[in-house]
Amino acid sequence: ELKKAMPKTPLQMLLRGQNLLGYRHYADDVVERFVERAVKNGMDVFRVFDAMNDPRNMKAALQAVRSHGAHAQGTLSYTTSPAHTLQTWLDLTEQLLETGVDSIAIKDMSGILTPMAAFELVSEIKKRYDVRLHLHCHATTGMAEMALLKAIEAGVDGVDTAISSMSATYGHPATEALVATLAGTEHDTGLDILKLENIAAYFREVRKKYHAFEGQLKGYDSRILVAQVPGGMLTNLESQLKQQNAADKLDQVLAEIPRVREDLGFIPLVTPTSQIVGTQAVLNVLTGERYKTIAKETAGILKGEYGHTPVPVNAALQARVLEGGAPVTCRPADLLKPELAELEADVRRQAQEKGIQLAGNAIDDVLTVALFPQIGLKFLENRHNPAAFEPLPQAEAAQPVTKAEKPAASGIYTVEVEGKAFVVKVSDGGDISQLTAAAPAASSAPATAPAGAGTPVTAPLAGNIWKVIATEGQTVAEGDVLLILEAMKMETEIRAAQAGTVRGIAVKSGDAV
Structure with a gap:
């Protein structure tokens, strides 16, 4: 739909190399097919990166992008440590060029690239290699605008910015600010700042709808200079x-x-x-x-x-x-063995069992579930059921709410959402300040073990039960995996703290704990 609305505008996406959009490595046949479908569906530029900066993990994706006629941009995921020097980035640049790329991006996801380091890095790469170079900086620490300017002085070919009403903090420097800075110089962008203001005004209203999802950061955060936490990670x-x-x-x-x-x-x-x-x-x-x-x-x-x-x-x-x-x-x-055929068979089986009508291009649905197993399947089950999704945000939600004559009573309440109970703390005036998973109701939950009957196994984090490994009556050794908890988008193995016998299991897959 975006491509239909902007047929002449190149669309770009981030691609995590062998991870694609997921959190594990996928076999090469899945990487190849995903890129093929993404290009077919309108994607033009692929910024391919690897979290380890391991070029081996980017090779298959970069080659697939070029083979399907799209723009392959190799990425240096910038960081600092005792192990990272200027030579580190020059070596990685050369390895990516040997693999085959159309351009190189320096990805400063935490906003820790200093202006002087930006000047040096861009200068040295441009001095050694004939390659188009792009710079991407987050504004979290307050250095991004200066880093972009020094990179431009050093000869960078392109920089990432965001329209002013959606810029700064966790995001990127404002487009208008850089346009004004460069106006009348040899680097003048030629962009009309009045037209940019119209765009900013539009997104200023859009942003109000998503006020509830914004992070706490209001200015800059110098802690990130030490912790090196990317903007998206900080909000998460x-x-x-x-x-x-x-x-x-x-x-x-x-x-x-x-x-x-x-x-x-x-x-x-x-x-x-x-x-x-x-x-x-x-x-x-x-x-x-x-x-x-x-x-x-x-x-x-x-x-x-x-x-x-x-x-x-x-x-x-x-x-x-x-x-x-x-x-x-x-x-x-x-x-990894080729896995696309097995993934496709599994998705088709689940679709048949659950009565899911797959899309005309079923491979798109297969890839959706492959990359997002739980969420993807739930989406396929409900994509024709608007009631299954949260309502569209409303702009008025971001406006100050006039206090009612009889404000909501403060206190602790239990509410049920999609069959799951949550404990909600309501402050005077009705503001929700806390939301946690509630203990299952006594009428529906298995009885807890009586005192002295055994040692309870507790979850280190609130989350959802991904898979129960142990069975009732099973003898386990200290350190054996009992179940897998999904929390904070990660799988955590819950292990036995001591040897013994599993007396009872009070949870099942999917339960919130």
Whole structure:
């Protein structure tokens, strides 16, 4: 639909290399088919990156993009650490050029690229390589405008900005500000600032509709210079900590993130590694013990399942998750068998069982479920049922609400949404300040074990049961996986704290805990 509305405007997307849009590596046949369908559906430019900056993980996607006639942009996911030097970025640039790209992007997802570093990096790349170079900076720390200007002085070919009414904080520098800055210079953009103001006015009204989804940041956040948290990750952390009733722990989590990142080999913080490091930091803080619980994805990085890390990972943690095995040293996707046919058969089977009518181009539905297994299937089940989705945001929701003569009574309430109970704390005037999953009602939940009957297993985080592994009556050893909890977009294995027998199971797949 976007392409129909803007047939002459190139559309661009981010593509996480071998991860595509998901959180795991997909086989090459899935990568190839996804790119083919994306190009067919109107995508023109693919900014391909890898969270580990491992060029092996970008190769299949870049080659697929070029083979289907689209623009392949290789990406340097910028970060700083004792392991990252100017030579690091020059080497990666050369490797991407050898793979075959149409342009290179420097992706500063955390806003930590200083103006002088931007000038040096752009200058050195342009001096050595004949390649179109693009710069993408987030405004979180307040340096982005200066970094863009110095990069322009150094010869960068393009920069990312956002219309002013949707700019700054977690986003990008304002387009109008840069247009005005460059007006009358050799870098004059030629853009009409009055026309840009019309666009800004339109999106100023659109933004009001999404007021409830905005993060807490009102200006700049210097903590990010240390924690290196990308804008999207910061809003996600704020949201997830609220769900855990732990919003007051944000500073502790931000302090823990650099420590986790070092343990994982100073990996860049960009999707999905930003979520992985962030989730592990939250686990370390909320459980009160570092690595008491190791998320499945954290273990994957330690095992080498995501590719090369800039420096070796923490040896003790790696040995713990390998359990005597060997780490992955090849391109991780080389270990994956073709999986598209199996995925397609599985989606068609589920569609038949659930009475789902697949789209005319069924492969698009197959890829949707492959990349988003739970959410994708739920979408297919309900795409013709508007009532199943949250209503469109309304602009008036962002306006100050006039107090009613009889304000809502403050207190704690239990509400039910889609069959799940939540505890809601309502303040004077009706503002909701807290929202957590409630304990299942006694009438519908299995009875808890009586005192002395055993040791209860509790969830370290609020989330949903992804899969129950153990069975009632099963004998387990200390450390055995009992179930898998999905929390903060990650899978966390809940293990037995001691040897014993499973006396009872009070949850099932899909339950909120």
